[in-house]
Amino acid sequence: MQVIIAGSPGEVASLAADRIERLLARHKAAVLxxxxxxxxxxxxxxxxxxxxxxxxxxxxxTTFNLDEYVGLAPEHPQSYRTFMQRQLFDRIDIDPRNTHIPNGQHCPTEEAAAYETRIRSLGGIDLQVLGLGRNGHIGFNEPCSSLHSRTRIKTLAEATVRDNSRFFEPGEFMPKLAITMGIATILEARQILLLATGSAKAEAVRTMVEGPLSASCPASALQQHPNTLVIVDSEAGSQLSQCEYHRRVKIETDRLMDAERSRP
Ligand SMILES: O=P(O)(O)OC[C@H]1O[C@](O)(CO)[C@@H](O)[C@@H]1O
Structure with a gap:
């Protein structure tokens, strides 16, 4: 696991975009x-x-999203499909037929199995972007999720329901179930890019990077992945005991990259 502690959330975004740009430069038909x-x-x-x-x-x-709320139609204003259309898909040149998000209205068991098949049939995921829940979840794999889990229905932890209630109007129905890629599904991505910003994520970042590999922090499973880059801002990285080491790695990596770029 490589960790980059960036100076600001803006730098986190820009470093992550660099990775994606680099991937697309050598593989135009990448699966994200x-x-x-x-x-x-x-x-x-x-x-x-x-x-x-x-x-x-x-x-x-081609894209595959991690998860979707069970019970919400794709066109529901709070569905993750709507989120992705607004935040990205409607604003770039992606072919809508190549964007995949579990359908929260289909039978969850069938949808989960079909999703796994679709990922496999398109050659697997080249680069998986992840956020991090305050309780250490990735996707909607809540604490105690099996590290071998595949795409399936999950009950949201109370902390997640509380955290995500900010996206819903007061009194509006908020689903407590989701279909999510499993931890083993996520670990099959060839490259993983986990982003975390803000002090609320500091403890989860420390447990993920330095804690024991444990189902109590699903993100700690990423320690087993051979190509994971964690990019955090200084607040999210503030509890890491190896801060200085991670900073030095970044300086050395930047130097190497500059040298590569300036080679004739
Ligand atoms: O970026 P945020 O809003 O803090 O969310 C963190 C995590 O929570 C989720 O939105 C699910 O609760 C994940 O998809 C995400 O990784």
């Missing part, structure tokens, strides 16, 4: 795994800006 929540919004804005500057095209890209 995408996430919802507040954290990736700045990344999506950066990708949209780069698309407008003709730095990026999504014409041949």
């Amino acid at each position: 795994g995408l996430a919802t929540g507040s954290t990736p919004i700045a990344l999506y804005q950066e990708l949209i800006a780069r698309y407008h500057r003709n730095q990026l095209s999504f014409r041949e890209v």
